[in-house]
Amino acid sequence: MISKEQIFGYSPDKKYKKTVAYFSMEFAIDQALKIYSGGLGFLAGSHLRSAYELKHPTIGIGMLWKYGYYDQLRDKNINMKPFFVEKDNSFLEDTGITFTVPVHNAPVHVKAYLLHPETFGSAPLYLLSTDLDENDEVSKAITRRLYDSNESTRIAQSMILGIGGAMLLDILGLDIDVYHMNEGHSLPLNFYLYAKYKSLEEIKKRLVFTTHTPELAGNEEHRFDLLQEMSFFYHLQDHEVKYLLNIEGEQLNYTLAALRFARKANGVSKLHGEVAREMWGHYPDICEIISITNAQNKNYWEDNELEKAVAQDNDQDIADRKKELKSVLFKTVADQCGKLFDPKVLTIVWARRFAAYKRADLLMRDWDRFVKLIHNEQYPVQIIWAGKPYPEDQKAIELFNQIIISSRPLKNCAVLTGYELGLSALLKKGSDVWLNNPKMYREASGTSGMAAAMNGSINLSVPDGWVPEFAKDHENAFLIPTASRELTESDQDVFEATALLDKLENEVIPMYYTDQNKWLSILKTAAKEIVPRFDSGRMVEEYDQKLYL
Numbered sequence: 239m240i241s242k243e244q245i246f247g248y249s250p251d252k253k254y255k256k257t258v259a260y261f262s263m264e265f266a267i268d269q270a271l272k273i274y275s276g277g278l279g280f281l282a283g284s285h286l287r288s289a290y291e292l293k294h295p296t297i298g299i300g301m302l303w304k305y306g307y308y309d310q311l312r313d314k315n316i317n318m319k320p321f322f323v324e325k326d327n328s329f330l331e332d333t334g335i336t337f338t339v340p341v342h343n344a345p346v347h348v349k350a351y352l353l354h355p356e357t358f359g360s361a362p363l364y365l366l367s368t369d370l371d372e373n374d375e376v377s378k379a380i381t382r383r384l385y386d387s388n389e390s391t392r393i394a395q396s397m398i399l400g401i402g403g404a405m406l407l408d409i410l411g412l413d414i415d416v417y418h419m420n421e422g423h424s425l426p427l428n429f430y431l432y433a434k435y436k437s438l439e440e441i442k443k444r445l446v447f448t449t450h451t452p453e454l455a456g457n458e459e460h461r462f463d464l465l466q467e468m469s470f471f472y473h474l475q476d477h478e479v480k481y482l483l484n485i486e487g488e489q490l491n492y493t494l495a496a497l498r499f500a501r502k503a504n505g506v507s508k509l510h511g512e513v514a515r516e517m518w519g520h521y522p523d524i525c526e527i528i529s530i531t532n533a534q535n536k537n538y539w540e541d542n543e544l545e546k547a548v549a550q551d552n553d554q555d556i557a558d559r560k561k562e563l564k565s566v567l568f569k570t571v572a573d574q575c576g577k578l579f580d581p582k583v584l585t586i587v588w589a590r591r592f593a594a595y596k597r598a599d600l601l602m603r604d605w606d607r608f609v610k611l612i613h614n615e616q617y618p619v620q621i622i623w624a625g626k627p628y629p630e631d632q633k634a635i636e637l638f639n640q641i642i643i644s645s646r647p648l649k650n651c652a653v654l655t656g657y658e659l660g661l662s663a664l665l666k667k668g669s670d671v672w673l674n675n676p677k678m679y680r681e682a683s684g685t686s687g688m689a690a691a692m693n694g695s696i697n698l699s700v701p702d703g704w705v706p707e708f709a710k711d712h713e714n715a716f717l718i719p720t721a722s723r724e725l726t727e728s729d730q731d732v733f734e735a736t737a738l739l740d741k742l743e744n745e746v747i748p749m750y751y752t753d754q755n756k757w758l759s760i761l762k763t764a765a766k767e768i769v770p771r772f773d774s775g776r777m778v779e780e781y782d783q784k785l786y787l
Contacts, residue, residue: 567669
């Protein structure tokens with residue numbers, strides 16, 4: 239049996255009683271390791287960083303994506319275009335461990351790579367690859383692209399993560415107390431465990447589950463016959479799975495299945511916990527769903543000089559450091575867009591995964607009023623957008639490019655490409671206002687605003703996800719009034735677009751220029767209150783106490 243010190247690269251703190259395997263389809267740990275798409279990966283990366291800092295006995299299980307998610311570049315017309323470029327990761331250790339996972343009743347060869355804890359300061363992370371000479375082209379393609387659009391490939395990705403990850407842990411000889419599924423992608427893990435323990439109750443003793451998706455249509459599901467054909471259920475037949483999990487119909491919903499395998503699950507904010515219980519509570523035989531709010535790793539995200547100035551309550555140093563951080567960000571704006579932004583001007587940033595419900599264009603909905611806002615010479619503003627649409631979501635890509643086209647003639651508006659950890663950090667540190675305006679109850683948590691607040695960027699947000707647990711209007715944030723849910727979605731958008739512009743024109747922008755004392759008071763209050771409540775060290779401790787024990 240391999241020792242814990244050998245496997246973790248450190249001696250786990252003895253106060254933690256459970257050894258945890260944390261399964262996630264994506265991890266955002268460092269800019270150099272491009273195996274993530276958005277918030278789910280940012281969360282998982284912060285989780286492993288804090289597990290390392292706390293010396294928690296957590297081991298990460300993920301996938302080594304040959305082309306990453308995609309590289310977000312521009313075509314000759316300056317519009318966004320996805321490119322798929324092979325990644326080099328020489329800092330990963332080839333463990334020499336290879337094994338096979340049955341897919342379509344045929345063996346797919348899998349190799350395990352290790353990201354050592356000291357490389358980027360994270361708990362050990364094992365990454366699985368099928369890009370091996372022993373495999374045919376179809377099998378090699380399984381680990382080429384994160385969230386492949388081909389249904390069979392997507393299913394196979396879950397199988398390699400879930401079944402392959404569990405096999406690897408057994409090969410390593412690790413005695414795992416808790417298997418933690420971060421979202422439902424690794425669901426096949428449970429069928430491997432059932433073959434091992436022959437009992438649903440034995441799986442429940444060991445399995446916990448984090449759900450992130452607050453609407454039914456967003457929870458992944460596939461036809462039973464296709465899953466059976468692909469060996470998704472390991473050694474079980476589809477009728478056995480239906481009986482085991484008390485499922486009727488021809489579709490297997492990953493989240494519902496996970497809620498019946500787990501002993502306990504969690505939503506990722508208090509509000510999302512309520513939504514999840516409402517969504518799934520009427521189904522029989524599901525586990526308890528609690529709330530453990532997402533968080534971000536302070537030591538990774540926070541600017542040290544700004545933190546020191548806030549701690550010393552030194553307003554001049556805070557203002558000076560923010561201008562320096564803005565100047566650094568504006569070099570990227572100039573490089574990508576040929577526009578010279580001014581560090582003295584209020585800068586608003588909208589940056590996150592580019593999905594329709596997040597409403598990147600809400601600020602532009604009333605175009606005439608938007609143009610008036612950005613041409614106001616008395617109270618000037620600068621606005622930056624960034625984010626990655628799903629590479630096959632043509633509507634989202636068209637919206638992204640429409641924002642590029644609309645903002646291109648405006649010298650104080652910019653759209654940046656390459657939204658990954660590095661650019662995300664620049665934007666959080668270099669913004670004055672962090673704009674968050676999703677459709678209400680559609681953002682399970684959202685964590686970008688947490689790291690923004692750590693860096694002196696004030697949240698301007700609707701009260702969704704984690705925000706109600708933190709934000710107090712005009713004390714540590716600005717809150718956007720929301721529409722009645724009785725209105726149509728279109729009317730809600732109109733109401734909230736108007737409310738957003740009202741908030742900017744009447745409160746946010748004038749305060750920045752006429753009441754710097756109040757502005758800095760909000761900034762400092764936010765920076766002081768965001769930690770430790772929304773640092774991922776708190777989150778790891780909560781998981782240990784509320785879910786793992």
